[in-house]
Amino acid sequence: MRYLVLLLLTLTVSCQSNEHKLEEGRWVGALSPMNHPKMENPVAYDVSYNESDELEIILIGPSGAPIQTRKPKLNADTLTFSFNEPDKQVYLNCKLIQDKNSFSGKCTDMEGKWAKFTMNPPQ
Structure with missing residues (x-):
């Protein structure tokens, strides 16, 4: 009986901790600038966790250049995450x-200009 209770507690904790994690791998999506809402530029997101189990996301922009995101968090x-847009060197805060x-x-960005981003899990 004690073993069964311990097993159930372990499974419950495992399930709870995994439900707040992103699947690791290459996520894909698009970005649409506010001034061209029907335009969709392809983007990708390389999602992983470091040795400290902290979320890391590398954004791959339409040009194919990798962009390190800052403070990615799943709550x-x-x-949420932020990054420097490479063409205009504008700091962007993201909330998906x-x-x-x-x-x-x-x-x-700081002036209120925005782009819509989508992010779909690895296939």
């Missing part, structure tokens, strides 16, 4: 909301 259904397995939301 419940909200993914989960819908089923995918995420979508806006990355916004």
